[in-house]
Amino acid sequence: MASKVVLIRGKGVLNGDGDIDQKRLLSMYTRGIQALLNQQNPKENLLLLFRRNDKVGIKINTIAGKMLSTRPEVSLSLAKLLSGSGIQEKNIIIWDRTNRELRAAGYHLNIKGSGYAIFGTDTRGVDYNPRLISHLNIGSLFSSIQSDWITSSISLAILKDHGMAGVTAGMKNYFGTIHNPNKYHDFNCDPFVAELFETKLIMRKHKLSILDSLVVQYHRGPSYHARWAEKYEALIFSLDPVAADFVGWQVIEKLRAKKGLPTLKEEDREPTYLKTAEKKGLGKANRNEVKIIEEEA
Amino acid sequence: MKRRQFFKTTGGISLVAGSGLESLLMNLYAFEEKANLSKVEALYYKKHSDREIECLLCPRYCKLGDKERGYCGVRENMGGTYYTLVYGKACSINVDPIEKKPFFHFLPRTNALSIATAGCNVNCKFCQNWEISQVRPEQVEHYDIPPSKVVDLAKKYSCPSIAYTYTEPVVFYEYMYDTSKEARLKRIKNAVVTGGHINPEPLEELTKVVDAIKIDLKAFTQDFYTSYVRGELQPVLDAIKIVHKSNVWLEIVYLVIPTLNDSQNEIQNLCRWIMNEIGPDVPLHFSRFFPMYLMKNLPHTPLSTLEKAYKIALAEGLHYVYLGNIPSHRAESTYCPSCKNKVIQRIGYQIKKIELKEGKCKFCNNPIPGVWT
CATH class of the missing domain: 3.20.20.70 (Aldolase class I)
Structure with a gap:
């Protein structure tokens, strides 16, 4: 059976200054989740994936600074949808590696206040769980947010070109859950991205991939370079983490072709970890088995 | 202080499987980052276009974009300049x-x-x-x-x-x-x-x-x-x-x-x-x-x-x-390659006896290479 990937376009979601039209964004989410889960009632949609008593982690990506991170509006809108479905606000956390990066991306940290929690692993009292997790080529400590607190996870990643991995999206976003991602960038991050995802702490908790493709860095990533960043105004949804990233990769290749850039394969940095992930049965990474539904919100 | 000791002092170890956000928050106290890293420019690297750098210190030759760190995790490209974060x-x-x-x-x-x-x-x-x-x-x-x-x-x-x-x-x-x-x-x-x-x-x-x-x-x-x-x-x-x-x-x-x-x-x-x-x-x-x-x-x-x-x-x-x-x-222990006598007797990290005189075997005067003083 083919894996479904929903690509929702939201023309005008970014205005001239790059600010977000919140209403438009919300309709992109609603439409995307409806199309993904085939449910008409948006409130009930997310309860197909989560239980009301779940503790849900929204793992965002804030490594590249304000211009190329998961924006607060994007993650908070998703959090709102989750709480609207019946998950308590206090059981939703928006998080990444460090508070410094979260703040630089425009987040107001919320460590003890009411509402959604927003903080990084480096907050005192959080840290990495000291139990070393070993799986094939992976040997890492996991953020206690991922290992101890959350029961379900959404990877809300930025879609970017990556100098070593080729593409960084939903699966590689989980590099931000471990203490030593710097050790997993050899060989185009292959097999590390797939093997990290395969660890119980990730695979059993991951429920949904959403690729923030409002602005796509299609070349010279993962840093922000305005010259190669396209206002793409889309969100990509899938329950299949490999298929979501596979479609993200195709988006990047299309943008590169449009700008006359060589393919990632020609630059010797094709995201081969997706094939590895497919071989492991983590999802689909081929055109014949990925069904793309593209809609305008 | 090693990492294990550090966990004990920060309370990070107090988080156990099954704890929820409320118990997590109870463990948090005044928010504080641990960073305090150095920002001293690295000695061996090359600058490329678009704020990219290439580290020349070790055979990995890490090529890094802005805000990225090398494989070692202790050197970071900040806006096209490469810094060591661990100086001092x-x-x-x-x-x-x-x-x-x-x-x-x-x-x-x-x-x-x-x-x-x-x-x-x-x-x-x-x-x-x-x-x-x-x-x-x-x-x-x-x-x-x-x-x-x-x-x-x-x-x-x-x-x-x-x-x-x-x-x-x-x-x-x-x-x-x-x-x-x-x-x-x-x-x-x-x-x-x-x-x-x-x-x-x-x-x-x-x-x-x-x-x-x-x-x-x-x-x-x-x-x-x-x-x-x-x-x-x-x-x-x-x-x-x-x-x-x-x-x-x-x-x-x-x-x-x-x-x-x-x-x-x-x-x-x-x-x-x-x-x-x-x-x-x-x-x-x-x-x-x-x-x-x-x-x-x-x-x-x-x-x-x-x-x-x-x-x-x-x-x-x-x-x-x-x-x-x-x-x-x-x-x-160390034995003189010439006369085969024991010239330095060791047990674990302890030196029991040194039979050298001005870097030479005390028994046969054969030089024993090393830095002795």
């Missing part, structure tokens, strides 16, 4: 016997002020100090201790040398280099304990300011380096040759791991290479492996395997072969 940020400081490094022909029976920062440029699956070597600097507690203070501490504790050790000193190159220069001014020697995964130019510069380098040769096959070290063999062999050609005292350690790098053939090839390229006088230590980090599936090295390696090395003509991590074994 030692995470471990101890006074150790020099024999612990091990150096057997370098200032025996003295202590070395031993320092390390976080980080490493390889990822050995059998690392003994992974809790500080395989982490980023903000993940361990560290001391603010600039080079001058390190030298002061060495003097305070009567250490005639400073050892750069525990993790991989190549990754704190600038800190080690400046400390070594200051130490020399105060007549303190410098000893480096490294995996030798460093490029020729920085290594040659380093040999101008340090006195001894011990290189951990992890195996003698590239396959082992690929699978268990995540590094390359050839640059390490090149580093050994560079140190040998310099005026710096060299010793080599080979950790013998059952089934992975302990074949007779591999040990023989290693010894022949040393004989051909370096000569018989470089001390070679065969160390016993103990299961740890990501390699807990193998037993410790049998004594018979180590003794076999010892015999092979002697048969190949090496003069100073030692067995490590086996306290009281006769192969911990």
Whole structure:
């Protein structure tokens, strides 16, 4: 059976200054989740994936600074949808590696206040769980947010070109859950991205991939370079983490072709970890088995 | 302070499976980041277009975009300038016997002020100090201790040398280099304990300011380096040759791991290479492996395997072969290659007797190479 990937376009979601039209964004989410889960009632949609008593982690990506991170509006809108479905606000956390990066991306940290929690692993009292997790080529400590607190996870990643991995999206976003991602960038991050995802702490908790493709860095990533960043105004949804990233990769290749850039394969940095992930049965990474539904919100 | 101790002091360990956000928040107190890292420009790198840089310190040649860190985790590209984050940020400081490094022909029976920062440029699956070597600097507690203070501490504790050790000193190159220069001014020697995964130019510069380098040769096959070290063999062999050609005292350690790098053939090839390229006088230590980090599936090295390696090395003509991590074994001691008498008797890190006079065997006057005073 083919894996479904929903690509929702939201023309005008970014205005001239790059600010977000919140209403438009919300309709992109609603439409995307409806199309993904085939449910008409948006409130009930997310309860197909989560239980009301779940503790849900929204793992965002804030490594590249304000211009190329998961924006607060994007993650908070998703959090709102989750709480609207019946998950308590206090059981939703928006998080990444460090508070410094979260703040630089425009987040107001919320460590003890009411509402959604927003903080990084480096907050005192959080840290990495000291139990070393070993799986094939992976040997890492996991953020206690991922290992101890959350029961379900959404990877809300930025879609970017990556100098070593080729593409960084939903699966590689989980590099931000471990203490030593710097050790997993050899060989185009292959097999590390797939093997990290395969660890119980990730695979059993991951429920949904959403690729923030409002602005796509299609070349010279993962840093922000305005010259190669396209206002793409889309969100990509899938329950299949490999298929979501596979479609993200195709988006990047299309943008590169449009700008006359060589393919990632020609630059010797094709995201081969997706094939590895497919071989492991983590999802689909081929055109014949990925069904793309593209809609305008 | 090591990582394990650090967890105990921060309360991070109090989080247990099944705890929820409320209990998590109860464990949090005044928000505080642990960072406080250095921002000292790295010595060896090249700037490229679009704020990209290429690190030239080690054979990885990490190419990094803005805000990215190298494989070592302790160097970061900030807006097209490459910085070391660990200059003056030692995470471990101890006074150790020099024999612990091990150096057997370098200032025996003295202590070395031993320092390390976080980080490493390889990822050995059998690392003994992974809790500080395989982490980023903000993940361990560290001391603010600039080079001058390190030298002061060495003097305070009567250490005639400073050892750069525990993790991989190549990754704190600038800190080690400046400390070594200051130490020399105060007549303190410098000893480096490294995996030798460093490029020729920085290594040659380093040999101008340090006195001894011990290189951990992890195996003698590239396959082992690929699978268990995540590094390359050839640059390490090149580093050994560079140190040998310099005026710096060299010793080599080979950790013998059952089934992975302990074949007779591999040990023989290693010894022949040393004989051909370096000569018989470089001390070679065969160390016993103990299961740890990501390699807990193998037993410790049998004594018979180590003794076999010892015999092979002697048969190949090496003069100073030692067995490590086996306290009281006769192969911990130094024997004069000429008259075969014991000239330094060791038990573990303790020196029981030194039978040398001005660097020569007391019994037959044969020179024993090393830095003895």
